[in-house]
Amino acid sequence: MSAAPGEDVVKHWESEQARLRLQVVEEDTEDWQRSPDFLGLERVGGVDLSFIKGDDVNACAQLVVLSYPDLEVLYEDSQMVTLTAPYIAGFLAFRETPFLLEALQRLEKSQPQLLPQVVFVDGNGLFHYREFGLACHLGVLSGLPCVGVAKNLLQVQGVNKSEEHQSQIDALQKGGDSFPLTAASGKVLGKALRSSNKSSKPVYVSIGHKISVDTAVRLTHSCCRYRVPEPIRQADCRSREYLRTHFPGADT
Numbered sequence: 098m099s100a101a102p103g104e105d106v107v108k109h110w111e112s113e114q115a116r117l118r119l120q121v122v123e124e125d126t127e128d129w130q131r132s133p134d135f136l137g138l139e140r141v142g143g144v145d146l147s148f149i150k151g152d153d154v155n156a157c158a159q160l161v162v163l164s165y166p167d168l169e170v171l172y173e174d175s176q177m178v179t180l181t182a183p184y185i186a187g188f189l190a191f192r193e194t195p196f197l198l199e200a201l202q203r204l205e206k207s208q209p210q211l212l213p214q215v216v217f218v219d220g221n222g223l224f225h226y227r228e229f230g231l232a233c234h235l236g237v238l239s240g241l242p243c244v245g246v247a248k249n250l251l252q253v254q255g256v257n258k259s260e261e262h263q264s265q266i267d268a269l270q271k272g273g274d275s276f277p278l279t280a281a282s283g284k285v286l287g288k289a290l291r292s293s294n295k296s297s298k299p300v301y302v303s304i305g306h307k308i309s310v311d312t313a314v315r316l317t318h319s320c321c322r323y324r325v326p327e328p329i330r331q332a333d334c335r336s337r338e339y340l341r342t343h344f345p346g347a348d349t
Contacts, residue, residue: 117238123310126307142163142217142328143161145219156196157177159200161174168320175335175336190233194235197235214241219246219329224245230305231245246300246301248300249301256278265289266298266299270291275314289302
């Protein structure tokens with residue numbers, strides 16, 4: 098179990114998030130993002146970390162790159178890593194970003210032609226305590242467009258699991274329907290998206306970097322065969338399979 102960090106470490110992390118937050122681009126920057134059919138988009142990435150149950154230090158860091166729009170796997174990188182930073186709500190990026198960034202850098206060095214044009218992150222972006230979640234952190238440090246997609250609602254900035262929130266979920270009729278996640282300040286931090294006709298439970302989409310929230314939602318929906326967008330689903334499946342293969346009998 099990782100030791101809890103001192104107050105000085107947390108303050109340093111907060112300061113670092115504030116510094117990097119200023120670099121986040123909250124609008125579309127690529128031509129393909131402005132196309133109704135994402136013309137020019139050929140490669141979408143997905144990242145995830147999977148742990149053996151009961152072990153919060155050793156994990157499989159996973160990167161996959163899929164073709165677009167066919168969503169076939171072009172590249173995968175599974176790497177066992179040892180996390181040194183503890184888990185603290187709101188600071189997940191300091192545990193995970195270094196290993197996900199390294200995976201992208203390995204790909205850029207070995208097969209730059211396969212580098213994804215956008216990366217889906219299993220976690221939040223602007224929809225975060227300080228508007229700087231894992232997807233923003235990875236986006237700013239990698240320079241790549243990133244989209245945060247969370248499976249569970251992070252209750253922050255006045256957004257919570259209220260009756261009103263549930264009624265908005267119930268009103269999502271079909272895949273592609275969404276509603277804004279609006280902070281107490283009035284700022285839209287992301288959107289709840291019904292990603293598939295087959296799943297009534299939404300995912301929570303937010304800007305990571307170099308993409309607008311509406312484009313992020315539209316792109317997420319276009320990458321969903323099931324509830325979770327395929328790049329993240331494939332990263333999760335392949336990291337868990339790696340752990341099962343290399344640690345037989347371990348519960349992942």
